[in-house]
Amino acid sequence: MQTIRSFFDESGYVEIETPCLVPATVPEAHVDLVGADGGLLLQASPEPQMKRLLADGWNRIYQITRAFRAGEHGPWHNPEFTLLEWYRTGAVYDDLMGEAEGLVRRLYAAVGREPPPFARLAVDEAFSRWAGWKPSRTWDEERFFGDLVRAVEPAMIPLGAVFLHDYPAGASSLARIRPDDPSVCERFELYVQGIEIANGFTELTDAAEQRSRLEEANAERARRGRPAYPIDEKFLLALEAGLPPCAGIALGVDRVVAVILGFDSIADVMSFPRSRL
16 A cells, blocks of 8 residues: 555645545446445546546546445455546556556555566457457447456466457447447457456546446336436536546556465455455
């Protein structure tokens, strides 16, 4: 944690705090939230509030916080976990790939271990190589995530650290569509030894498009029999007021620590994972 803070302090970032209890969110089709008293929700990410700070004039901000997701259990999942997020105005996803690589290298050095080699691989190239199709050309969400888990992620293990980038537009979430290729978005995920540890974007700043995507996420939740969540209207107002061009990334702290130290589960680096409660 000291190394993380030093890295960002030296890079001109300001550490900020936002609430874990929120009245509304940015719904995602596959992420279930934890409810609390008074109709509040425990955050899955501090993203909406951090972007509101960017709209208010902050330029480089980071936060180490607690995040919560209902029903997430397994070697690399826990309902409560530690999340690092950082945002930078005037940046694009390529810039944050560079920062993420620098941070991970610094963390390896902090414990006296040699970092793996880093590579960048477009989603279409990875899926063509190991799954036999290009998701951006023929979008199929179920097939995409199935092949990602069964074929692509295991194949990336020998490569060390891989930035899987340029996701299909159908998996754009909160990312900007690439201006020169509308079939993909400016999104990346960082894998280290086959484990996904970070997810980053050139951020979508168009309020109308963002609202449309959030409403579609709630509609997809309804189709899957999941509850819809209240959309964070103040976040959308911040976009309407003028969110500057920016990029952001979320990194799972428990995961990166476990991977660097050679463990097979984040429970090995948590004082009290759910299994011990």
